[in-house]
Amino acid sequence: xxxxxxxxxxxxxxxxxxxxxxxxxxxxxxxxxxxxxxxxxxxxxxxxxxxxxxxxxxxxxxxxxxxxxxxxxxxxxxxxxxxxxxxxxxxxxxxxxxxxxxxxxxxxxxxxxxxxxxxxxxxxxxxxxxxxxxxxxxxxxxxxxxxxxxxxxxxxxxxxxxxxxxxxxxxxxxxxxxxxxxxxxxxxxxxxxxxxxxxxxxxxxxxxxxxxxxxxxxxxxxxxxxxxxxxxxxxxxxxxxxxxxxxxxxxxxxxxxxxxxxxxxxxxxxxxxxxxxxxxxxxxxxxxxxxxxxxxxxxxxxxxxxxxxxxxx
Numbered sequence: 001x002x003x004x005x006x007x008x009x010x011x012x013x014x015x016x017x018x019x020x021x022x023x024x025x026x027x028x029x030x031x032x033x034x035x036x037x038x039x040x041x042x043x044x045x046x047x048x049x050x051x052x053x054x055x056x057x058x059x060x061x062x063x064x065x066x067x068x069x070x071x072x073x074x075x076x077x078x079x080x081x082x083x084x085x086x087x088x089x090x091x092x093x094x095x096x097x098x099x100x101x102x103x104x105x106x107x108x109x110x111x112x113x114x115x116x117x118x119x120x121x122x123x124x125x126x127x128x129x130x131x132x133x134x135x136x137x138x139x140x141x142x143x144x145x146x147x148x149x150x151x152x153x154x155x156x157x158x159x160x161x162x163x164x165x166x167x168x169x170x171x172x173x174x175x176x177x178x179x180x181x182x183x184x185x186x187x188x189x190x191x192x193x194x195x196x197x198x199x200x201x202x203x204x205x206x207x208x209x210x211x212x213x214x215x216x217x218x219x220x221x222x223x224x225x226x227x228x229x230x231x232x233x234x235x236x237x238x239x240x241x242x243x244x245x246x247x248x249x250x251x252x253x254x255x256x257x258x259x260x261x262x263x264x265x266x267x268x269x270x271x272x273x274x275x276x277x278x279x280x281x282x283x284x285x286x287x288x289x290x291x292x293x294x295x296x297x298x299x300x301x302x303x304x305x306x307x308x309x310x311x312x313x
């Protein structure tokens with residue numbers, strides 16, 4: 001179950017607000033575990049200063065104590081709102097994304113949920129470096145919260161059906177999406193963006209007539225649509241309302257536009273490495289869309305992915 005144990009990173013002095021409201025409702029319904037974690041960036045300079053001041057290291061202890069007290073206060077408030085959740089909280093020292101990934105592994109969390117729209121961001125839609133690092137390097141699904149305080153009613157599920165090799169990963173993405181839709185009552189909209197990359201080349205240099213190129217494009221579009229239908233076929237009896245949308249154009253352009261125009265509340269998509277160094281870079285398409293999306297975003301990795309933070313574990 002994807003929501004059995006959620007890890008919620010909370011930055012020092014960060015007010016919780018309503019950012020986690022939707023996911024906590026799900027956790028409460030399932031009587032899940034929720035662990036709040038604050039990571040204090042450990043300053044190496046303190047070690048040097050400690051040679052000259054016996055109180056320097058005490059500052060770090062004080063910051064740790066204060067952060068833990070703040071988390072416990074948050075836990076008490078949340079317990080009143082979500083009585084079925086088993087809450088816990090802890091503080092760690094180090095680089096935030098590294099400690100979050102390690103903590104998720106140690107506590108056997110099933111998902112990481114992070115508020116990416118805090119008031120210290122210059123733009124509400126910005127997703128900071130910690131979120132990006134988590135999306136690139138974590139094995140677990142990452143739920144990045146929306147800037148909008150609204151219920152999740154429409155979920156766009158972005159898949160790549162250009163190759164049969166992606167089928168197992170697409171099935172994993174769809175399975176999680178159906179789970180979220182079933183728990184929130186949301187409609188599922190399966191989305192794929194496509195274009196004939198070599199269309200201009202064929203028209204300019206090939207011996208193809210305009211009609212020939214159009215026929216090839218039509219056949220490609222039909223093939224993509226059939227793969228989308230095949231992906232949904234095993235779930236025709238699901239109570240989740242479903243539809244599919246085949247968008248023509250570059251994914252990083254047409255998908256964010258579709259999300260805005262259709263008032264989508266969440267986008268669920270896969271994230272893949274674009275280099276031979278697994279996990280250090282997300283796929284171009286997924287990462288380029290992040291700052292264009294103001295809704296919640298849920299990303300996940302294929303089963304074969306291994307986190308570089310955990311030494312390929």
